[in-house]
Amino acid sequence: MTPHPAIRVEGVARRFPGGQGAALDGVSLETRPGELMALLGPSGSGKTTLLRAIAGLETVDAGRILLDGEDATRIPARRRRVGFVFQNYALFRHMTVFENVAFGLRARPRRDRPPEGEIRERVLRLLETVQLGGYEGRRPGALSGGQRQRVALARALAIEPRLLLLDEPFGALDAKVRRELRRWLRGLHDRLGLTTVFVTHDQEEAMELADRVAILNRGRLEQVGAPAEVYDRPATPFVAEFLGDAVRVPPGSGVLPPGGAAAKGVALVRPRDVEVGAPGSGAGVPATVRRSVARGAERLLLLELDDGTLLEAEVSRGGAGDADLLAPGSPVRVGARVAHLFPDGDGGGV
Ligand SMILES: Nc1ncnc2c1ncn2[C@@H]1O[C@H](COP(=O)(O)OP(=O)(O)OP(=O)(O)O)[C@@H](O)[C@H]1O
Numbered sequence: 001m002t003p004h005p006a007i008r009v010e011g012v013a014r015r016f017p018g019g020q021g022a023a024l025d026g027v028s029l030e031t032r033p034g035e036l037m038a039l040l041g042p043s044g045s046g047k048t049t050l051l052r053a054i055a056g057l058e059t060v061d062a063g064r065i066l067l068d069g070e071d072a073t074r075i076p077a078r079r080r081r082v083g084f085v086f087q088n089y090a091l092f093r094h095m096t097v098f099e100n101v102a103f104g105l106r107a108r109p110r111r112d113r114p115p116e117g118e119i120r121e122r123v124l125r126l127l128e129t130v131q132l133g134g135y136e137g138r139r140p141g142a143l144s145g146g147q148r149q150r151v152a153l154a155r156a157l158a159i160e161p162r163l164l165l166l167d168e169p170f171g172a173l174d175a176k177v178r179r180e181l182r183r184w185l186r187g188l189h190d191r192l193g194l195t196t197v198f199v200t201h202d203q204e205e206a207m208e209l210a211d212r213v214a215i216l217n218r219g220r221l222e223q224v225g226a227p228a229e230v231y232d233r234p235a236t237p238f239v240a241e242f243l244g245d246a247v248r249v250p251p252g253s254g255v256l257p258p259g260g261a262a263a264k265g266v267a268l269v270r271p272r273d274v275e276v277g278a279p280g281s282g283a284g285v286p287a288t289v290r291r292s293v294a295r296g297a298e299r300l301l302l303l304e305l306d307d308g309t310l311l312e313a314e315v316s317r318g319g320a321g322d323a324d325l326l327a328p329g330s331p332v333r334v335g336a337r338v339a340h341l342f343p344d345g346d347g348g349g350v
Pocket residue numbers: 016017019020022023041042043044045046047048049050201
């Protein structure tokens with residue numbers, strides 16, 4: 001017997017009174033056992049609403065949510081056995097770290113509540129798991145942002161959830177701490193083997209951390225796939241533009257690779273797929289460098305084609321004559337190695 005997916009979302013819709021359009025507009029999605037899935041999309045695309053609906057903190061107007069194969073659509077949040085961490089779901093400031101983590105267990109009705117000794121053991125073990133052993137007596141005010149997030153995670157894990165939902169878990173932290181916590185979370189996830197869904201609007205975070213990425217736009221699911229898959233084979237113009245900053249070029253343009261110049265529809269090119277050569281070099285079309293910025297090992301160029309189209313390119317620095325050739329005002333030739341073509345146009349996309 002194949003196990004039921006931890007989460008199965010079937011045609012879920014949600015419209016808020018007075019809201020513009022639907023927050024969720026017929027979303028269907030299924031997790032794979034033990035996977036780490038990212039919900040990615042721009043602000044207002046419905047990520048948080050979807051996560052809250054799975055947690056049972058938001059009602060749905062249509063569709064169903066199944067947890068481990070059981071229809072949970074009408075089951076209240078506290079009975080769904082779902083652990084969640086929300087960005088502004090703050091810790092209780094007047095309680096110690098220990099009391100915060102123990103909270104979910106102590107709040108259970110007496111018949112479901114573990115004995116105090118067991119609670120103690122479990123909380124201390126969890127604090128070890130999130131690398132906060134010895135911090136149990138502190139109050140949240142005496143912790144760093146990253147440590148607080150880990151306490152919130154320990155609190156979510158204390159109820160022995162069957163799945164874990166995280167909304168922008170590292171949103172408020174600075175870049176370095178974020179990167180550290182990201183790696184740490186991936187390790188923890190792999191050790192625990194719990195199906196986990198997290199919301200982010202940060203592409204890099206989603207691509208680095210997740211097994212699969214679900215991309216939302218205006219309450220609809222655009223594509224679900226492994227990071228490399230959604231990046232290399234975007235299913236819609238929206239996904240192509242959202243991931244990797246692709247820009248539109250006219251479909252008939254000579255910038256597009258041979259055979260890729262569709263007569264109609266939408267053609268998208270990413271800066272890192274643009275090749276720039278000396279004026280005499282073969283492929284592509286003539287252009288002029290408008291701006292040139294060195295950034296680490298890369299050089300970012302803003303190029304203007306003869307028809308006025310602006311195109312960004314990301315090339316590696318230090319090639320032969322790099323700086324001279326690519327100074328503003330220089331004539332060059334540009335072509336795209338790879339383009340993403342959508343002959344049917346937007347398909348309701350961007
Ligand atoms: N309680 C609410 N009342 C009214 N409208 C809401 C409510 N919650 C969300 N919305 C609307 O639903 C849409 C989806 O919101 P949601 O918070 O799910 O987006 P999001 O992708 O998580 O955005 P962000 O990245 O900014 O958090 C938005 O248009 C939002 O304004």
